[in-house]
Amino acid sequence: MSVTLPSLQRARPAPLRAQADWDALAKAGNRRRAIGQGLLMAFLVTVSVPILLPYFWMFTISVSARTGGVDSAVLWRSIGILVPAVLALGFLNLLTDRGMRRLYGAAGIVLIAGTALAWAIGPDLHLQNWAFLRDANFVENLSGRGAGTVEAQFPSVWTAFGNSLLLAGVQTFLVLSVATLAGYYLSRFNFQGRASFLQALLILHAFPAMTLIIPIFLLMHWTGLLDTLTGVILVIATLELPFAVFIMKGFFDAVPWDIEMQAIVDGASRRQAFAQVVFPQVKVGLLAVGVFSFIRGWEEYVFVRTLLFDKQNWTMSLYIFWVSEDIMGVDYGVVAAVGVFYVVPSILLYVFCQKYLVQMSLGGIKG
Amino acid sequence: MARIELEQVAKSWGDVVAVEPTDLVIEDGEFVAILGPSGCGKSTTLFMLAGIYAPTGGEIRFDGHLVNRVEARDRNVGIVFQSYALYPHMTVAKNIRFPLKFKGVPADEAARRVSEAARLVHVEELLDRLPAEMSGGQQQRVALARALVKEPQLLLLDEPLSNLDATLRLTMRAEIRRLQRRLGVTTILVTHDQIEATTMADRVVCMSKGRIEQIGTADDLYQRPNKLFVASFIGAPPINLLDGRAERGTVRVGELTLPASGIEGAVVLGIRPEHLGLSAPGHGLAGRILTVEPLGRETLYEVATPLGSLRVLEAGSERRWREGDASGVTVPDEALLIFDKASERRLETASLALAEAA
Numbered sequence: 001m002s003v004t005l006p007s008l009q010r011a012r013p014a015p016l017r018a019q020a021d022w023d024a025l026a027k028a029g030n031r032r033r034a035i036g037q038g039l040l041m042a043f044l045v046t047v048s049v050p051i052l053l054p055y056f057w058m059f060t061i062s063v064s065a066r067t068g069g070v071d072s073a074v075l076w077r078s079i080g081i082l083v084p085a086v087l088a089l090g091f092l093n094l095l096t097d098r099g100m101r102r103l104y105g106a107a108g109i110v111l112i113a114g115t116a117l118a119w120a121i122g123p124d125l126h127l128q129n130w131a132f133l134r135d136a137n138f139v140e141n142l143s144g145r146g147a148g149t150v151e152a153q154f155p156s157v158w159t160a161f162g163n164s165l166l167l168a169g170v171q172t173f174l175v176l177s178v179a180t181l182a183g184y185y186l187s188r189f190n191f192q193g194r195a196s197f198l199q200a201l202l203i204l205h206a207f208p209a210m211t212l213i214i215p216i217f218l219l220m221h222w223t224g225l226l227d228t229l230t231g232v233i234l235v236i237a238t239l240e241l242p243f244a245v246f247i248m249k250g251f252f253d254a255v256p257w258d259i260e261m262q263a264i265v266d267g268a269s270r271r272q273a274f275a276q277v278v279f280p281q282v283k284v285g286l287l288a289v290g291v292f293s294f295i296r297g298w299e300e301y302v303f304v305r306t307l308l309f310d311k312q313n314w315t316m317s318l319y320i321f322w323v324s325e326d327i328m329g330v331d332y333g334v335v336a337a338v339g340v341f342y343v344v345p346s347i348l349l350y351v352f353c354q355k356y357l358v359q360m361s362l363g364g365i366k367g
Numbered sequence: 368m369a370r371i372e373l374e375q376v377a378k379s380w381g382d383v384v385a386v387e388p389t390d391l392v393i394e395d396g397e398f399v400a401i402l403g404p405s406g407c408g409k410s411t412t413l414f415m416l417a418g419i420y421a422p423t424g425g426e427i428r429f430d431g432h433l434v435n436r437v438e439a440r441d442r443n444v445g446i447v448f449q450s451y452a453l454y455p456h457m458t459v460a461k462n463i464r465f466p467l468k469f470k471g472v473p474a475d476e477a478a479r480r481v482s483e484a485a486r487l488v489h490v491e492e493l494l495d496r497l498p499a500e501m502s503g504g505q506q507q508r509v510a511l512a513r514a515l516v517k518e519p520q521l522l523l524l525d526e527p528l529s530n531l532d533a534t535l536r537l538t539m540r541a542e543i544r545r546l547q548r549r550l551g552v553t554t555i556l557v558t559h560d561q562i563e564a565t566t567m568a569d570r571v572v573c574m575s576k577g578r579i580e581q582i583g584t585a586d587d588l589y590q591r592p593n594k595l596f597v598a599s600f601i602g603a604p605p606i607n608l609l610d611g612r613a614e615r616g617t618v619r620v621g622e623l624t625l626p627a628s629g630i631e632g633a634v635v636l637g638i639r640p641e642h643l644g645l646s647a648p649g650h651g652l653a654g655r656i657l658t659v660e661p662l663g664r665e666t667l668y669e670v671a672t673p674l675g676s677l678r679v680l681e682a683g684s685e686r687r688w689r690e691g692d693a694s695g696v697t698v699p700d701e702a703l704l705i706f707d708k709a710s711e712r713r714l715e716t717a718s719l720a721l722a723e724a725a
């Protein structure tokens with residue numbers, strides 16, 4: 001505004017008062033925008049508190065709790081420091097929009113909050129709850145507890161971690177390959193029973209999988225896949241597939257026929273047209289289905305609980321279950337630490353993929 | 368380059384007939400436009416030539432060779448879709464290069480041909496852009512370059528200009544025409560815009576409801592339409608059509624009687640707006656001006672007459688009549704088109720010699 005005004009004035013002499021009004025209006029606009037942003041921030045913070053608080057609590061317990069007591073003092077003390085710090089950062093953003101000042105301000109706030117935290121809760125922090133990462137027999141090594149534990153009752157947490165990774169990864173791979181091919185076929189080819197097939201997909205998805213647990217158990221038993229990761233992977237992938245196929249079909253539907261036909265006229269075979277032209281358009285869909293599939297496998301509890309017995313086959317969900325069981329509900333610190341260890345991969349996955357997942361609604365194919 | 372023959376080529380989907388059995392020959396190097404309203408089967412015809420759809424009947428020949436069973440990828444046809452169908456994830460250079468991938472063209476040769484094709488349509492500066500980063504006109508040029516890069520024996524254009532603004536359409540019309548002349552590639556343009564068809568093509572194929580109604584030059588279609596449909600579809604502003612009866616050497620339309628020997632029965636009279644004239648009240652048909660549309664060098668009047676409302680086109684930008692004025696409408700007996708009402712074919716009459724291509 002301040003740049004364009006003088007030249008505007010030269011071109012068409014305006015009374016001085018008009019210029020002052022323009023400046024006032026610009027200021028009012030800025031103020032309104034700042035207030036709007038502040039309100040939005042406040043709203044978002046308020047809404048995210050109930051979501052973030054449990055995670056934060058779990059984290060504070062895992063690094064501070066000691067045997068016996070569940071102690072929320074650390075939580076309240078750290079919240080008492082962090083909330084004002086976050087608010088201060090918000091105000092800082094409203095008060096100034098100059099990069100350097102913001103940076104110094106932010107650094108100051110972080111420094112003060114850090115010092116305050118170190119003073120308030122520093123003495124309470126310890127890593128004993130995290131011993132399970134190194135020592136498989138950590139429960140009986142914890143002095144004065146774990147009376148019911150026998151030597152080598154637990155596998156290493158890394159075995160469980162590896163099993164979960166394998167389960168979720170292979171499951172995702174299966175779901176993605178089948179859903180991509182099936183979704184493409186359903187989207188592009190007409191065959192007898194296509195409509196009823198699509199309906200069946202939706203009905204299958206609506207069916208609560210839990211009701212199938214006994215037949216599935218028997219099926220696994222008869223096929224000799226009981227107590228194997230392969231069995232669980234097949235079961236979960238099968239249950240995931242109907243919906244994944246449906247979603248992928250939707251993504252393929254959104255790819256225009258034109259570019260596929262164009263590729264074929266350009267000399268590609270149907271398969272080459274799929275691989276080089278159609279497939280790249282559904283990558284975001286693939287990522288979305290992949291992430292959800294992976295999370296589904298990662299958090300799976302019911303079927304692993306039913307179909308896996310041997311401790312070498314435990315997944316993270318079983319591990320955390322047995323840890324909490326074994327500690328007889330006294331040592332929240334260890335359970336919280338295992339919990340934090342369990343959610344970190346999910347969170348990392350979301351953080352890495354969210355950029356692409358957000359594109360999903362905006363993107364699509366232009367041209 | 369190729370000579371294209373269609374013999375009784377037809378396409379239907381179940382009960383839906385998109386193209387009735389059709390005969391058409393396109394000479395080597397010719398530029399033919401297929402013109403018709405939306406849904407008349409133009410694109411379907413084009414896609415059958417490209418090999419995207421298999422005809423349900425008839426034979427398609429390229430240079431005498433039957434190609435019905437030849438796959439699209441082996442026909443060496445270039446196509447530009449109405450949507451341009453650029454590959455959204457590829458840069459312009461990759462888009463243009465795509466058809467060469469499957470032809471085993473060596474890398475340096477491919478690079479040379481890509482830059483040549485890009486130069487041909489003036490997109491050399493855009494080679495690193497993605498389709499979404501270009502305007503409609505630029506996308507159109509890229510699509511054209513991609514169709515031309517493999518040196519096709521047949522170039523197919525499906526409504527290539529319909530997504531462009533009016534000025535750009537004019538430029539691209541001339542440019543495509545010039546390119547086609549220069550390369551001498553047999554070209555088929557599909558369009559629902561008669562100006563596009565008549566300005567660009569050597570010959571125009573007029574289609575309606577899956578049938579070819581007439582094939583001819585722009586003049587043929589305008590001055591000697593074979594069918595009522597052609598007469599009404601070609602010409603802007605559209606022709607005036609009046610129901611009448613022919614008997615005893617005359618055609619009677621309401622109070623109007625015109626000489627016309629050798630025909631009998633119910634007819635439809637077609638009069639182009641520019642063949643009607645406005646005169647002082649009392650001359651010709653009694654009329655009242657309903658609307659006045661200045662078109663620049665001409666003015667279009669809609670005039671209420673006892674025969675119904677007629678469109679009258681007057682040359683010149685000076686407007687002598689205003690809305691609500693009473694005027695006479697003069698009807699010449701030359702340059703009238705008479706169609707049989709039942710068969711919708713044009714009737715040749717002895718006394719109504721049509722103005723031959725003057």
Ligand SMILES: Nc1ncnc2c1ncn2[C@@H]1O[C@H](COP(=O)(O)OP(=O)(O)O)[C@@H](O)[C@H]1O
Nearest residue numbers: 380383384385404405406407408409410411412
């Ligand atoms: N894949 C298809 N399946 C069924 N009907 C189709 C298909 N493609 C086109 N048609 C029908 O064929 C007719 C001609 O279509 P088209 O050739 O696209 O017309 P246009 O002249 O507008 O290009 C239309 O009635 C259309 O509904």
Ligand SMILES: [Mg+2]
Nearest residue numbers: 409410411525
């Ligand atoms: Mg079409």
